[in-house]
Amino acid sequence: MTVSNRFVLVDGLDYSGKTIVINTLREWAVAKTLKILDLKDYCQKYGRFPEPADLDRFDVIVSSEPSYSFVGKAIREELIKENERKYSAQSLAMAFALDREILYRRVILPAMEKEKYVFQERGLISSLVYQPVQEHITIADLMRLPGNRLAMENSPGVIIITRVSSDYAMQRLQLKLSKTISIFDNLLFQRKIEERYSSLWLKGLFEKQGSMFFYIDNNPPKTADTVRNETLKLWESVLNEENSNNEVQKSLI
Amino acid sequence: MKLPFVMAEGIDGSGKGTAIEALKEWAFSKRLKVFDLRSYWKDNDNIPEFEEVKDYDVIISSQPTYSLVGRGLREEMIKDNKRAYSAVSIAHAFSLDREILYRKLLIPALKNKKIIFQERGIVSSLVYQPVEGVQLQETMSLPGNKLSLQYLQGIIFIITVSPEAATERLALRTKKDDSIYENLLFLKKLDERYRAEWLKQLLENQGSEVVYLDNNPPKTEQELKEEVIQAWEEKYDSLK
Numbered sequence: 001m002t003v004s005n006r007f008v009l010v011d012g013l014d015y016s017g018k019t020i021v022i023n024t025l026r027e028w029a030v031a032k033t034l035k036i037l038d039l040k041d042y043c044q045k046y047g048r049f050p051e052p053a054d055l056d057r058f059d060v061i062v063s064s065e066p067s068y069s070f071v072g073k074a075i076r077e078e079l080i081k082e083n084e085r086k087y088s089a090q091s092l093a094m095a096f097a098l099d100r101e102i103l104y105r106r107v108i109l110p111a112m113e114k115e116k117y118v119f120q121e122r123g124l125i126s127s128l129v130y131q132p133v134q135e136h137i138t139i140a141d142l143m144r145l146p147g148n149r150l151a152m153e154n155s156p157g158v159i160i161i162t163r164v165s166s167d168y169a170m171q172r173l174q175l176k177l178s179k180t181i182s183i184f185d186n187l188l189f190q191r192k193i194e195e196r197y198s199s200l201w202l203k204g205l206f207e208k209q210g211s212m213f214f215y216i217d218n219n220p221p222k223t224a225d226t227v228r229n230e231t232l233k234l235w236e237s238v239l240n241e242e243n244s245n246n247e248v249q250k251s252l253i
Numbered sequence: 254m255k256l257p258f259v260m261a262e263g264i265d266g267s268g269k270g271t272a273i274e275a276l277k278e279w280a281f282s283k284r285l286k287v288f289d290l291r292s293y294w295k296d297n298d299n300i301p302e303f304e305e306v307k308d309y310d311v312i313i314s315s316q317p318t319y320s321l322v323g324r325g326l327r328e329e330m331i332k333d334n335k336r337a338y339s340a341v342s343i344a345h346a347f348s349l350d351r352e353i354l355y356r357k358l359l360i361p362a363l364k365n366k367k368i369i370f371q372e373r374g375i376v377s378s379l380v381y382q383p384v385e386g387v388q389l390q391e392t393m394s395l396p397g398n399k400l401s402l403q404y405l406q407g408i409i410f411i412i413t414v415s416p417e418a419a420t421e422r423l424a425l426r427t428k429k430d431d432s433i434y435e436n437l438l439f440l441k442k443l444d445e446r447y448r449a450e451w452l453k454q455l456l457e458n459q460g461s462e463v464v465y466l467d468n469n470p471p472k473t474e475q476e477l478k479e480e481v482i483q484a485w486e487e488k489y490d491s492l493k
Binding site: 047049071090 | 345
């Protein structure tokens, strides 16, 4: 499977600016008058994923993990939600991989085949970064799960890691404490996660699959506007490269 | 201690649904309050908290569930759609669906001495998944399966029917499951496993009572129902 630059994955700490990046890409698509399918909206409206044929009339799929249907809904509403029930690292890892597998087989891979753009928030990288820190589970264990393997084999062309210092992320977290808090939230944990997102092994792992790996820093005094401009510049350079590659291919023919 | 947990097992078309129906009718005849998850799932894509059903005496359940992971299984993974999920992924999904159902609802219900009548469960995974390519030991070690094996001290009805008769019954059904599991050769392998001595031993070692009910023609629905109720009533009296 060749890597597609039309598949962009945005990952990073909570409150690091992932949504700003995704929204910037979405605004780019709107400006180009491309038709956008927002998977979250779709899943919440219909209670299921679209079938591959439903993708035909769209140009762009905006996606996120965990998803909002089936296993993804179970993750959000039960497995990582604060309740008196404790699910093991193994169960959580299986759940994330299953959600990923369904999302990829039913939506992402068909979308790639149909040459759609896919902008996704969080994915396999989140599993590799978070799960080994939570409890005893290794990267090797994670990579044995079918959904994770599938996502690795179909790595996005473009990976953007949004970064913010964990201290700053925690401050922003405190401001929003009234919202549902996931079990992941505490400072020490966030520091470890921050380190893993910036690690060379992670970058190397995905570059080996053919992905381009970028970082966008979002520490103060940087504003949402600066992040937006950086994203757009990055995305346009990716598109230019894709165009010039196409030109080269055409001239070869 | 024995649990008021009854499961009906068997190949598709064997009569599990009839057995559960009989138990439901029994509950009504005793003026017990029945909460049927299958109806609940028609309008709700989740599993209720025990708090929500604590006033009922009987819970009627089914696996896979019809919500969350169970819907992922039914509407995507085991549906005949050419997307070919591996046996490992399917085994994981069954286990996860089971784990959520047990943790959120069934375990609290059993602790509060509620009666549970369930169509399919862990036994189906033990029977089906090794035929699909996931070894028995591996199947048993998945978290949701391991958990449910700890709560087997009830009664398991294994309803047996020849695969040919089952296929005929399935052909008559108006509601088709459209699942990957309905072909004769496959049913034959499953039938053999449902009748196997090792399965009985395994279930009995976990404290379960295994009752085989033959449902080959010319047995009528009514006759099967009577047998189910008779077996359950003996058990129920000993629980009280």
